[in-house]
Amino acid sequence: MLQVAETCRDVGYLCVGLEPTGSQRLYRWSDTTGRLRIRIPLPSDETPSRARELQSAAVRGLQYWNQKPFELIIDSRSTSSQPADITILWGSGLSGSQLGITRIQ
Numbered sequence: 001m002l003q004v005a006e007t008c009r010d011v012g013y014l015c016v017g018l019e020p021t022g023s024q025r026l027y028r029w030s031d032t033t034g035r036l037r038i039r040i041p042l043p044s045d046e047t048p049s050r051a052r053e054l055q056s057a058a059v060r061g062l063q064y065w066n067q068k069p070f071e072l073i074i075d076s077r078s079t080s081s082q083p084a085d086i087t088i089l090w091g092s093g094l095s096g097s098q099l100g101i102t103r104i105q
Helices: 048-063
Strands: 035-039 071-075
Touching: 048 071
Parallel strands: 035 071
Antiparallel strands: none
């Protein structure tokens, strides 16, 4: 668990390195960004009940960051056709201290 001193409460980013590897770059949304749409689909490699449980946990975790600093529109509908600023993709096989993988398009 992170200590309060390890977080940046006003920008929603971690402020400490987590065993960095390779080059790192921090991207920020413009301060004029009004809202972000985040798509969180169901994980496909889980039982239906476990998939809903994981999706719900991800939604709850991201809702904490609503209005910190932007409004978040969280879209968890399977039939959504709205464009998303961020899409969560589920996977497995992370290693060591990896928390996730980020791709920017």
